[in-house]
Amino acid sequence: MLSLVRALWRGKLWIVLAVLIALGWGWYRANIAAVPLYTAQTVVAMETRDENVLDLAGVVTGLPGTLGTINTELGVLRSRGLVEKLVVALDLAADPDFAPRPLAVPEDGAATPGTAAEITAETGPETGTVTDALARDAAAGDTTARRRLDAVIDRVLSRLWVGVVPDSYLFQIAATTANAEKSALIANTHARLYIEDQIEVKYRATEQATAWLTDRLGTLQTELEEAESAVEAFATENRITRSEDLELMNQRVDDARDRLAELETRTATLTARRDALDAAAAARDWAAAMAVAGDPTLDRLIERGASDGDIAERLDIARARLDVSQARAAEQRATLEESIDVLRADYARQSDNLVAYQQLEREVMASRTIYEYFLGRLKELSAQQGNLRADSRIVSPAAVPASPSSPVKMRIYTVMLFIGLVVGAGIVLPWELLHTGLRTGPELEAATGRPVMGQIPLVPRSEKREVLSYFVDKPTSMAAEAVRNLRTSIVMSNVDQAPQVIMLTSSLPDEGKTTTAIALAQNFTGLGKRVLLIEGDIRHRVFRDYLDLKKTKGLLAVLSGQLELSQAVERNYLIDADVLVGERAAMNAADVFSSARFRNLIAEARRAYDVVIIDTPPVLLVPDARVVAKLADAVIYAVEWNATSKRDVTAGLRLMSDGGIRVTGLALTRINVRKLKRYGETIGYGSYSTHGKYSATYHEV
Incomplete structure (x- = not known):
């Protein structure tokens, strides 16, 4: 963030x-x-309370206060039908704000009028307003008139807004036009037409219900008369038994069934006695015969010990008596069953007649009830026709707005x-x-994970040779302070033993490493150090562009043995240090720096000088810097401000790391202080930068 x-x-x-x-x-x-627009607003309340003066149910009930009802009424307020009534009522088809534009000439070549004046000329003043004529033509099926009227309705709808006040039954109707009075008139008229439409809907529904009830009553009266005639005819043709009489008949049937059950039980008993008596006689079991026969004479004969013949004779008499009783019981049973069948048939017939009669009476009663209900409703509706009320009322008519609602200047400015x-x-x-460049030290540290040991600003000089003169002439300048800060950071990078051999490199050419190396050498000499500055970039030799050097032999001459180190170096009094320039090599530069002679040279330089500074080629172009870095105590990696990409820096550092080389720190070079301030940053070297207004052309360091 x-x-x-x-x-x-x-x-x-x-x-x-x-x-x-x-x-x-x-x-x-x-x-x-913008054209000033005026908005007028009318507030309409939806009545959810029924105020029925006559306490009679109407055809159209009041509106329930549900969300669905509110949304439905919003739809009615926004409907094209209601807006069309508004257009006709205010003759908006003749209003320049809403009048339809002229239509295209049809294929038959007959031009069709489209403006209000043309429509008036076509219809004539006796036909009413322009909108009346347009509405009549549209209703008659004229598609052109319908399109014109629809265009007016669309324009009115675009200027009309309908909404509901949250958590209430209040509707807001707002009209917006270029005329304040017109806006108020449209809003109030639309609300009035909405209320009149509610009454009209109820009136039409009541009229339709009255007509239907009148027609239906005639049919119901005929049905009632037919039902009453059917009841009378049925009663005349059939004997109708009362429910009480049918109940008595049913009781008689039940009594007969009880007697029949008793006869059946008696018959079964007689049959069992006859069979038992026969069995006892056959077995000459006189004791059993006595128990079954129930004949006192037989009992006395058996008790006196009469002969078997006398006993058998008396048994025959007992059996005959039982046979007579069985025959009599069977005759009574048959007679009783016949009587029961007659009673049941008569009961069923009388019951069916009563059910049919009662059904006819119920039909008459139902027809009479329906007829009376419809007759009562017809009288109620007739009484209500003069007492129909709307379900809404205007609670706040629109006032003529005193100031325009649009444009809202503050809203426009905010947007x-x-x-x-x-x-x-x-x-x-x-x-x-x-943008891929790196602008600040913290940004560079975050991108690489390595410390930034110095931030070197641009030097206000146009020539390279003037750069060192600037450091000498202005030792308290921001650039000089930045180089001193870099020097201090290098020295303190190893508290136990300050680095002696310092190598500078970069990712790509022209990142300011050479100028930084020379300025660093000049700064070390200010401490009284013996300093050797080595031009390690033998492919791109630029020391002569900065320093006035006379000798042509240098680094390669020492490595080849042609000269001693003390003979090859040249004292430069501007930086007060010895300089060992590079030479063009016939062999590969990396091989030169990998040689034992170069290692010996560095060892000799360590003995002869306090500080040795080596300017090496860019890491991403040649491997020279990675070879030389193994002999250095400190490796400073230069990164050009706002130019070198993070990708190039990390790639160069990765090559160094892969070669087992530890980069001591980074130096952010060529910083444009004025641009850095515009970015809201500073390099933080005192207040010197606030005293100089540099007008010369900057030379990139």
């Missing part, structure tokens, strides 16, 4: 420019281009301010995202 804020701050000028342009355009729209900020940020952020 902090990096995003910093990115926006760096592009603040673009953002301010975008905001100013947006606000200027907003001012033009609000004060010159344009937001748009300007978004557009400005949209310009700045992609630029920042596409």
Whole structure:
């Protein structure tokens, strides 16, 4: 988030420019281009209470206060049908704000009028208003008139707003036009037409219900008369028994069934006695015969011990008596069963007649009830026709607005301010995202994970040879302080033993490492150190561009044995240090620096000098720096401010790390202090930068 804020701050000028342009355009729209519009609002309340003066149920009941009802009424208020009534009532087809534009000439070549004046001329003044004529033609099926009327309705709908007050039954009707009085008139008329429409709907429903009830009553009366005639005819043709008489008949049937059950039981008993008597006689079991026969004479004969013949004779008499009783019981049973069948048939017939009669009476009663209900409803509706009331009322008529509702200047300015900020940020952020350069020390440290030991600003000189003169002439300048800070950081990188051999390199050419190396050498000599400056970039030799050097032999001459180190170095009094220049090599430069002679040279330099500074080629181009770095005590990696990409820096450091080389620290070079301040950053070397207003052309360090 902090990096995003910093990115926006760096592009603040673009953002301010975008905001100013947006606000200027907003001012033009609000004060010159926009037409003032006036909004008038009417408030209508939906009545959810039934106020029935006559306490009679109406055809159309009151509106329930449900969400569905509220949404339905909103739909009615926004309906094209109601708006069409508004258009006709106010003759809006003749209003220039709503009048349809002229239509295209049809294929038959006959021009069709489209303006209000043309429609009036076509219809004539005696036909009413322009809108009346247009509505009549549309109702008659004229498609052209229908399209014109629909166009007017669409325009009115675009100027009309209908909403509901939250948590209430209040509807807001707002009209917006270029005329304040017209807006109030449209809003109030629309509300009035809505209320009249509710009454009209109820009136039409009541009329339709009355007509239907009148027609239905005639049919019901005929049905009632037919039902009553059917009851009378049935009663005449059939003997109708009362329910009480049917109950008595049913009781008689039940009594007969009880007697029949008793006869059946008696018959079964007689049969059992006859069978038992026969069995006892056959077995000459006189005791059993006595128990079954129930004949006192037989009992006495058996008790006196009469002969078997006398006993058998008496048994025959007993059996004959039982046979007579059985025959009599069978005859009684048959007679009783016949009587029961007759009673049941008569009961069923009388019961069916009674059920049919009662059904006819119920039909008469139902027909009479329905007839009386419909007759009562017809009388109720007739009484209500003059007492129909709307379900809504106007609680706050629209007043003529005193000031325009549009344009809302503050809203326009706010929106344009937001748009300007978004557009400005949209310009700045992609630029920042596409920009790959590193601008601050913390940013460089975060990208590489290594410490930034120095931040070197641009030197206000146009020639390279003037750069060192600047450091000598202005020892308290920001650039000089930055080099001193780098020197101090290098010395303190190893507290126990300060680095003696210091190597400088970079990812790519022209990143300021050479100037930094020379300035660093000049700074060390200020401490009274014996300093040797070696030009290790023998492919791209630039020391002569900075220093006035006479000798042509240098590094390679020492390595080849042609000269001793003391003979090859040249004293430069501007930096007060010895310089060993590079020479063009016939062999590969990496092989030169990998040789034992070069190692011996560095060892000899350690003995002869307090500080040895080696300027080496870029890491990403040649391997020379990685070879030399193994002999150095400190490796300083130069990164050009706002130019070298993070990818190149990390790639170069990765090559160094893969070679087992530890980079001591980074130096951010060629910092444009003025641009850095615009980005909201500073390199933090005292207050010297606040005293100089540099006007000369900068030379990149």
